[in-house]
Amino acid sequence: MRESTHHGPEPRLGLTFSQNGDGTVSWHQPVADQFVDPSGRFATGALAVLVDSGLGAENHRRRPEGMWTVTTELRLDLLARPREGSTGLGVRTDHLGDDGHCLTTRGDVLDDDGEVVAAGLVKSMEIAGVVDPDDYDDEPPWPSALAPGTLAEVLCLTVDHHDDGPxxxxxxxxxxxxxxALANPLGNLHGGVFAAVAEVAGAAVFPHERDVSSSSLDVRYVRQIPLVGPVTVRAEALHDGRSWGIAQAVTRDARGRVCAVASVTVYGRR
Structure with missing residues (x-):
């Protein structure tokens, strides 16, 4: 078997996959410093690439012949943090179907003891004429190349706070x-990376005195996110109550058009 040429965010975050004898695919992500955001909080967003890749792969392998798939929607709900001492996470998938235009898969993120820590859903749109899908399908499993550091360091991210929100x-x-290494196979920013950064930025909107526990992330991908220069994700609060808050995170292209938008819901009393 030829060596893998994939150098995207999956190996950078330590994600690996293996083919099972029954045709299914198993995914694994180690629990390490890449789950820590700049405030020291466990970041739900660190699960986004795992969910996008694992569930998106289930959609991709069920696409019609000759077609490619791109993620249009991603949802991630944190149910519990990985238990103390956990060494890794996996994904259990449930493909829901194909309406002739979009494929949808939901799934669970499992701790190494089989406990569910998060639930996710990925919707993928079928498109033609983008890349050679058969050549990409021949890509063998890649080795882990986990980059050291926190989530911001692994994602080459800087976070700045402002007081110019609504x-x-x-x-x-x-x-x-x-x-x-943060690009998808088409050379644009990986959708899971945007989701991860949107969650970090959205949670950071709320005051540090709040014990923030990110509970949900809902992303819509409008168009490709060019990675020819720095990508800015701006988050603002839509609701900042005593017990929970909602933030919106957006990234735009050089023409000011929305490329992707995310809603981040956090719970935690001030």
């Missing part, structure tokens, strides 16, 4: 450096 509220701008 009504002089808090806003956060997270800037992703144009690191080629």
């Amino acid at each position: 009504g002089d509220t808090r806003a956060v701008e997270a800037v992703i450096a144009p690191e080629p």
